Each structure stands twice: as structure tokens, then as C-alpha cells.
């Protein structure tokens with residue numbers, strides 16, 4: 001097909017937002033923060049450098065992911081603790097909220113559940129916003145570093161990519177074989193990672209994370225959660241991942257329990273209301 005005469009006019013058409021999100025269920029941020037204020041710490045887990053840790057958070061509890069010791073990005077997976085088929089849906093979370101998540105936005109679950117799994121209630125990197133390269137923090141555009149892509153591009157056999165770290169953590173937490181665990185690992189929320197797409201070629205890029213020790217991202221658990229967090233072998237992802245080259249640091253996960261009654265009449269969100277008949281009968 002040849003370029004049409006009105007090519008420029010077609011290019012100049014203004015975009016429309018695919019999913020206007022004003023009709024999403026309201027986020028009761030004040031309620032969550034009020035409950036968090038009186039909460040006490042009940043558990044913690046540490047993701048060692050180039051390893052992942054698993055953790056459990058009950059519906060109505062909070063969890064905080066913190067940078068400790070040095071700049072480090074983390075790859076986060078979430079499952080319904082009572083049904084591992086329900087897991088975080090990075091692509092739909094991106095479609096609903098945009099390329100990067102921050103305070104007041106949610107991690108949504110896979111079909112046919114499609115409900116909030118966790119809501120971000122604090123983000124100490126919110127100040128970063130969007131930089132001049134189109135980069136921002138906590139993306140849902142990357143997948144997770146994995147040994148298959150490294151093998152495809154470099155012929156490598158590297159065993160501490162986030163994909164493998166998450167598989168080992170899930171297998172250990174649930175008593176699964178590697179074969180059983182691998183298909184349950186999914187695209188992540190890239191905690192603290194600074195990423196975007198290049199304007200000229202549209203390629204996925206990363207740059208040094210602005211995270212400093214003490215920075216954190218904090219969530220309210222909307223349903224009972226099993227989480228796994230990998231301290232990415234890319235460290236702050238300023239140069240490369242999928243190798244032992246970058247400086248890597250641990251990431252801390254802390255779980256907090258609010259006081260009884262602090263959430264008032266709050267209830268876990270129900271699964272999605274679509275009737276699942278898909279046009280049959």
C-alpha cells in the first residue's frame with residue numbers, strides 16, 4: 001500500500017484513552033492509611049541479592065518493600081494464597097493505570113477474576129514522575145529477566161534471573177516441583193526499576209534506579225496473598241541484568257496487621273461480575 005495523500009492528517013489525529021478509568025471502584029486511601037497508622041509489624045522476609053523470598057499477607061494487612069543497603073530493583077509476583085490460578089495481571093494493570101504504578105493504583109488479577117489484589121498506599125519515589133527520556137519507576141511494561149531470552153540472545157546458561165529466582169521461591173513456599181511452579185510465575189511489577197520506551201525505536205529501556213536505602217513501596221492486601229520478590233541480578237539496572245556483573249543488594253519485605261476494627265465495614269472485593277457465558281446459550 002502506498003502512503004495516502006492525507007498521511008499527515010491521519011498522524012495528527014489525537015489519541016483517545018483506551019480505558020478511561022474514572023469508573024473503576026473508588027480507592028478508600030484515607031481508610032487504608034488510617035488503619036495503617038495503628039498497625040503493628042507481624043512478619044518480615046528478606047530477598048538476598050540474586051535470590052527471591054516468598055511471603056504471605058492476609059486480606060486487610062499491609063506489606064512494605066524497602067530498599068536496604070544499596071540501590072536495588074525487585075521483581076514482584078502475587079498470587080491468591082488460596083488459589084494460585086488467580087495471579088497478578090501485569091498487562092491489564094498497565095491498560096487500566098498506565099506504564100508505571102504509584103500511590104492509589106492497583107495490582108489487578110488475571111481472568112476470570114479481574115479484581116484488585118493489592119493497592120499501593122505509599123510510594124517514596126512518587127517525586128520522580130516521568131523524566132525527559134520517558135522513564136518512570138515501578139513499571140508494568142517489562143516482563144521479568146529470564147534465562148531463555150539470555151540463551152536466545154547470547155547463548156548463555158544463567159540461573160539467577162528473576163524468573164528462576166521466583167520459581168525457586170514459589171516451589172519452596174508451596175511444596176511444588178520446579179515443573180509445577182514455572183507456569184505459575186508471571187509478568188511482574190518491577191519495583192523501583194526505572195524504565196520506558198525509547199521515542200525513536202520504541203524499544204524497552206532501563207536506567208539507573210533513583211532508589212536509595214530507606215525508600216519503600218507499600219501495599220494494602222485486598223485478598224489473601226502469597227507474594228514472591230526477587231532481588232534482580234541487574235542490581236539498580238544501570239547497565240546489565242542476567243549476569244553476576246552488577247552490584248546487588250537485598251530487599252526487605254515487612255507485613256503489618258491493623259488493629260481490630262480499624263477497617264470498619266471493609267470487605268475483600270468479589271471476583272469479577274462477568275457471567276462467563278461468552279455468548280454461548
Ligand SMILES: [Zn+2]
Pocket residue numbers: 075144145161162163231232233234241
Ligand atoms: Zn530481574
